[in-house]
Amino acid sequence: MRHDVENNESMVKQVASDPRSDSVRPGSKHPKEAFKSVFLRALETIGRPLVSILIAFIVAGILIALTGINPFAAFFQFFQGSLGSKNGIAETLVRATPLAFAALGVAVAYRAGVWNIGAEGQIFMGALGATMAGLYLPPMPLLVHLPLVLLCGFAGGAIWGGLAGIFKARFGANEIIVTIMMNYIAIFIVSFLVTGPMKDASGMIPQPQTVELPASALLPVIISGTRAHAGTIVLIGVVAFVWFFMYRTSTGYELRSAGANPDAARHIGINVLNTVVIAMAISGGLAGLAGANEVSGVQHLLTQDISSNYGYLSIAVALLGGLNPLGVLLSSIFFGVVYVGSESMQRAMNVPVEMVYIIQGLVIVAMLLRQLGQRRKG
Amino acid sequence: MQNFWQQLLSANFIISMLTSSVVLAMPLLIAGLGETFAERSGILNVGVEGIMLFGALSGFLGARLSGSPWVGLICGILAGVLMSLLHAYLTITVVADQVVSGLSLNILSLGLSVFIFRAFYGLAGQAVQAPGFDPYSIPVLSRIPVIGPILFQQQPLVYVGLLLVPIAYFILFRTTFGQQVTAVGEDPRAADSMGVDVIRIRYASVLIGGATAGLAGVFLSLGELHSFSELMVGGRGYIAIAVVMFGRWNPVGALLAALLFGFANSLQLYLQAFSITTLPPQVLNSLPYVVTLLAVISGIGKGFIPSALCVPYKRGD
Numbered sequence: 300m301r302h303d304v305e306n307n308e309s310m311v312k313q314v315a316s317d318p319r320s321d322s323v324r325p326g327s328k329h330p331k332e333a334f335k336s337v338f339l340r341a342l343e344t345i346g347r348p349l350v351s352i353l354i355a356f357i358v359a360g361i362l363i364a365l366t367g368i369n370p371f372a373a374f375f376q377f378f379q380g381s382l383g384s385k386n387g388i389a390e391t392l393v394r395a396t397p398l399a400f401a402a403l404g405v406a407v408a409y410r411a412g413v414w415n416i417g418a419e420g421q422i423f424m425g426a427l428g429a430t431m432a433g434l435y436l437p438p439m440p441l442l443v444h445l446p447l448v449l450l451c452g453f454a455g456g457a458i459w460g461g462l463a464g465i466f467k468a469r470f471g472a473n474e475i476i477v478t479i480m481m482n483y484i485a486i487f488i489v490s491f492l493v494t495g496p497m498k499d500a501s502g503m504i505p506q507p508q509t510v511e512l513p514a515s516a517l518l519p520v521i522i523s524g525t526r527a528h529a530g531t532i533v534l535i536g537v538v539a540f541v542w543f544f545m546y547r548t549s550t551g552y553e554l555r556s557a558g559a560n561p562d563a564a565r566h567i568g569i570n571v572l573n574t575v576v577i578a579m580a581i582s583g584g585l586a587g588l589a590g591a592n593e594v595s596g597v598q599h600l601l602t603q604d605i606s607s608n609y610g611y612l613s614i615a616v617a618l619l620g621g622l623n624p625l626g627v628l629l630s631s632i633f634f635g636v637v638y639v640g641s642e643s644m645q646r647a648m649n650v651p652v653e654m655v656y657i658i659q660g661l662v663i664v665a666m667l668l669r670q671l672g673q674r675r676k677g
Numbered sequence: 678m679q680n681f682w683q684q685l686l687s688a689n690f691i692i693s694m695l696t697s698s699v700v701l702a703m704p705l706l707i708a709g710l711g712e713t714f715a716e717r718s719g720i721l722n723v724g725v726e727g728i729m730l731f732g733a734l735s736g737f738l739g740a741r742l743s744g745s746p747w748v749g750l751i752c753g754i755l756a757g758v759l760m761s762l763l764h765a766y767l768t769i770t771v772v773a774d775q776v777v778s779g780l781s782l783n784i785l786s787l788g789l790s791v792f793i794f795r796a797f798y799g800l801a802g803q804a805v806q807a808p809g810f811d812p813y814s815i816p817v818l819s820r821i822p823v824i825g826p827i828l829f830q831q832q833p834l835v836y837v838g839l840l841l842v843p844i845a846y847f848i849l850f851r852t853t854f855g856q857q858v859t860a861v862g863e864d865p866r867a868a869d870s871m872g873v874d875v876i877r878i879r880y881a882s883v884l885i886g887g888a889t890a891g892l893a894g895v896f897l898s899l900g901e902l903h904s905f906s907e908l909m910v911g912g913r914g915y916i917a918i919a920v921v922m923f924g925r926w927n928p929v930g931a932l933l934a935a936l937l938f939g940f941a942n943s944l945q946l947y948l949q950a951f952s953i954t955t956l957p958p959q960v961l962n963s964l965p966y967v968v969t970l971l972a973v974i975s976g977i978g979k980g981f982i983p984s985a986l987c988v989p990y991k992r993g994d
Contacts, residue, residue, distance in 0.1 A: 304827035345942050353931055366796045414776055416723075472973045473982070475721070475776060479915050480970040491959035614780055652790035653907075660785025664763070666779065 347669060348619050348630065348662075355661035362657065363650055373648045380643020381636040387643070389525030393597060395635030396530045397422070397589035397606070399628055401613035403541055404460070404585030406622045410545060411578030412558035417463050417478025418586040419610025420485030421456035423585025427489055428455025429594045430497070430601040444515040445595070449533065452517035452591020453584040459485060460583015461650075464576035482610065490603045497601070500546055508602040518596035528596035534628075537588065542624040544581075554578050586610065615663045634659065688823075694947045695827045695940075700901070702939025703838045704729070704893040708917035709924065709931040710845045711889025714962040715761075717849070717926055719862040719985040721778030724764050725890045726914025727786030730907065732757045732894025737905040739795070741807035746899050749807065750834075750892070753899075755892020758884050760786065767885040769876055772989045783914075793908045809903030810834055834892075834900045841889070845928040858882050858910035862983035865990040875990050890914070919969040925981040938965045 381387050401418045408415035415421075429452035436447060463481055466472040490507070498512040518528040525657035545551040556564040557574040565571055593605050612634065620630030637658050644650040700943075708725050715722050733757030760782060769777040781870025798805050810832040819829040828839070849855035860868040861878045869875050897909050916938060923937075924930030945961035 362792065416776060416780070466970075466974050470974045470976065472976075473922070475723070476919060476973050477970060480919065480966045480973070483912065483915075483966040484970070487959040487963035487966075491957050494959075495957055576718060611780060612784065614777065617786065618777055651792045651795040653788045653795070656784050656788030657792060658787055658788075659784075660781050663777065663781035664767070664785065667767050667778055 311515035327666050341378065348621070348626075348666065351619070351662050351669060352633065354665040355658050358661050359654060359658050366650070368648055368650055373650050376644050376647040377640035378636075380640075380647070381640035386525050387487040387639060389527035390639045391524045391632065391635040392527045392531050393635075394638040395631040396534050396596070397592050397609050398613055398634050399534055399631035400537070400589035400592060401586040401609055402616035402620060402627045402631055403455075403538065403624060404582035404589075405613050406620070406624065406627055407541060407545065407554070407585065407618035408460075408578050408582035409622050410558045411554040411574055411619065412561060413464070413467065413474055413575055413578055413582075415463075415478065415579060415582045415586075416475060416611070416614060417460060417481050417583070418589075418613045419606060419608070420478070420482035421459045421583040421586035422593070422606040423482075423489045423611050424459040424589040424607045425456035425483040425584075425590030426594045426601055427492065427585060427590070428452050429516075429591035430512065433512035433595065434497075434509065438513070439515060440514040440547050441519075444513075445518065448512075448516045448595050449588065450593050452587045452594070456587015456590060457580045457584035460586065461576055461580035463583070464579025467579070468575045470574040486603075489601065489605070493601055494605055499600075506602075509600045511600050512595065515517070516595060517599055518592070526597065528591040530596040533588075533592070537585070538624045538628055541585070544616065545624070550577065560659065586613070589613075612659060615659055618666060621663060682832055690947070690951075692823060692826055693945050696831075697836060697946065698936065698940040698943040699827060699831065700939070701942045702935040703835055703900075703933035704913050704973045705917050705920050705938055706932055706935035707834075707838045707841060707896060708890045708893035709920035709935055710841050710928055712917055712921045713845065713887035713924070713928060713931055714849070714858060714882040716921055716986055717862045717983050718858045718879045719865060719983055719988060719990070720765070720768055720879055720883050721775045721779065721987050722764055722782075722883060722886050722890075723776055723916075723918065724760070724782030724786070724914075725779075725886070725917050726910055726912070727891035728757050728760045728781035729894040729897065729910045729914045729917075730790045731760050731786045732891030733898035733909050734794055734894075734905055735891070736895030737807050737898040738793075740809065740899055741805070742806055746808050746810050749809075749899050750895050753891045754888050755891070757887040757889070757894065759887075759891055761883050761887020761890070764887070765880045767802065768989070769879050769883070771992060775987050775989075777790065787907065794905060794907070798966075804904070806903050807899065807905075809899040809901075811862035832900055834896045837892070838896070842928050842932050849928065854878075854881075859983075861990075862985050864986050865988070869992065875992075889915075893917070916965065919965075922982075923969055923972055925983075926983065936937075937968070941965045941968075 312487055342593065349538050356374070363370040363373050373626045379387070381391050401422060404418060404421070405415055432448045432451035436444065459481060463474060466477045467474045493509055494507045497509045499505060501510070518530045518533070521527050521529050521532065545555065553564070553569045554574050554577065556567070557569055557571045561571050589609060590605060594601055598605065616630050616634050617627055619625030619633070620628070638655055641650070641652050641655040641658070645652040646653060708729060712722060712725055732753040735860055736749040736753030738749075739752025740746045743749070764778055764782055767773045768775045812832045815829040815836075819825045821829070849858065856872045857868065860871070860873060861875050865875045890941050893913075894910065897913075898905050920931050920934040920938060923934040924932070939966045943963065945958060945964075948956070948961065949958050
């Protein structure tokens with residue numbers, strides 16, 4: 300099923316079908332021509348998602364108009380709320396960051412030839428790992444504690460994703476069913492812990508949540524007076540690291556080769572089963588970072604609903620971002636804008652906040668539909 | 678401890694627990710039966726969850742606006758067919774990725790269902806009631822001890838669900854259409870060369886899956902609570918997919934798998950309600966998922982999985 304996306308997305312195919320394509324320089328062509336083709340390709344890379352976004356907004360606007368609300372006024376609120384103020388931008392970053400972590404994971408797994416639709420469960424396990432490191436390690440300074448918290452978040456997700464990889468590679472289990480089941484099991488594990496052993500029993504009415512993490516385990520606020528936190532800075536570092544890992548290391552090369560053409564990869568001595576496990580572990584670890592980010596940067600404690608569908612949405616984010624690290628970054632910001640903008644439309648214009656999901660769903664459908672036009676042309 | 682066994686083994690307790698098992702199994706079974714068709718034809722629809730939600734809403738609206746639950750039932754089924762048509766178009770005609778298309782259906786449906794519901798009834802909509810299905814005892818049969826109350830004193834949609842099992846079985850294994858569905862899911866190219874219209878069969882199978890998912894949604898909104906909530910489906914669509922795999926892509930298997938899931942769910946609810954056990958609810962709640970996971974890992978379904986599941990088909994490739 301990975302195969303057909305590849306066939307249809309010329310842009311994706313460019314990279315995925317030949318892992319060495321990045322090192323092939325367009326030197327054989329005339330420089331001017333080469334520039335033109337690079338320019339066109341860049342335009343197409345950005346243009347395709349933009350057209351889908353435009354279509355989604357037109358349909359969403361019609362829906363809003365049908366409920367008797369002026370869509371132009373509503374969309375003014377949408378952008379005013381998400382991008383028009385310091386706090387709006389901060390909230391957009393707060394929403395975009397976990398989505399980007401998880402979507403980065405989806406993109407890595409996809410490049411290695413596996414669909415990771417288990418990000419939701421991996422986010423929960425990452426959040427759990429981060430919480431445990433935050434609460435149960437002896438007191439230590441922030442510069443030691445915080446990295447450990449994030450690392451344990453990564454580990455929690457990596458274990459959960461890696462397990463799914465092992466089930467697929469060693470037992471030939473269908474990864475879609477396996478990851479969906481593991482999503483629920485992870486949610487139940489966290490639910491059990493926060494209503495039982497890890498529950499904060501103090502307070503008048505004990506809630507199903509843990510106590511707050513100590514300050515040394517929290518991602519500091521980066522824009523004062525808002526919720527924007529250092530998780531976004533960590534994210535930028537991680538994006539760079541993932542790019543370097545995937546495109547500049549031999550393991551990354553092996554992952555991409557196994558994803559692009561398993562038979563050929565096997566032929567040149569790559570253990571494709573191992574790459575599946577490694578890819579799923581890294582992918583899960585990145586989703587785990589999304590969970591750690593929520594615990595350490597936003598909620599400051601662990602609850603039963605630490606992820607608001609971020610795991611499932613991350614697949615949409617990854618796809619809109621063309622399944623590459625930089626694209627994922629941009630696309631997660633767009634999804635963050637949709638979240639915050641929709642909330643602001645609800646506050647100001649009474650448009651139901653579920654517009655979030657309508658716009659996101661429409662963007663993906665429009666992306667998929669455009670494949671048809673592409674094929675006809677090709 | 679003695680109290681525990683007394684309560685657990687009393688006839689009334691067991692009967693009412695089994696009755697609720699059947700009710701809890703029904704949406705999984707109904708959605709699973711149609712999804713069996715879709716998957717046997719080679720199209721995985723992860724969007725069952727979303728279609729069920731949209732079906733639940735459409736059924737609710739239809740029943741409330743017309744005053745008849747049966748009109749609601751038809752609306753729910755039509756809504757399911759309509760939603761699955763989008764999935765069929767995207768996966769069969771556009772040849773888009775099946776998982777992505779299914780997930781986008783889930784996201785879109787969550788948004789649309791709640792948006793439409795809020796547009797009609799505002800934020801306090803969950804208290805709004807629609808005419809729904811009430812229990813109907815089948816004469817004679819309902820008086821059979823034990824089996825009567827469990828199977829024959831239910832609401833009509835339970836009977837519909839149970840009847841769908843032999844119907845699905847008959848269509849799949851005793852009609853040309855059913856054999857074509859299987860052929861297309863096993864080897865579309867071979868089926869095509871034998872003169873089977875692969876595209877048409879796949880469309881039909883996905884739409885059947887949509888119709889039953891819509892029906893399963895109506896079961897949730899009109900069969901039980903006679904109201905609508907966006908949390909209504911709560912992952913049952915995904916479990917329905919597990920039911921299909923666990924049931925080895927066979928309607929009878931789906932029935933058994935759905936009953937197992939329904940039983941685990943009901944056991945947990947009853948043990949909880951009567952505080953018979955100190956076991957945390959999450960342990961029992963997660964049982965169906967753990968069992969399915971073990972089943973998939975141990976390879977129980979292997980050899981039954983349609984060979985061309987998730988493999989797109991383009992003529993002349």
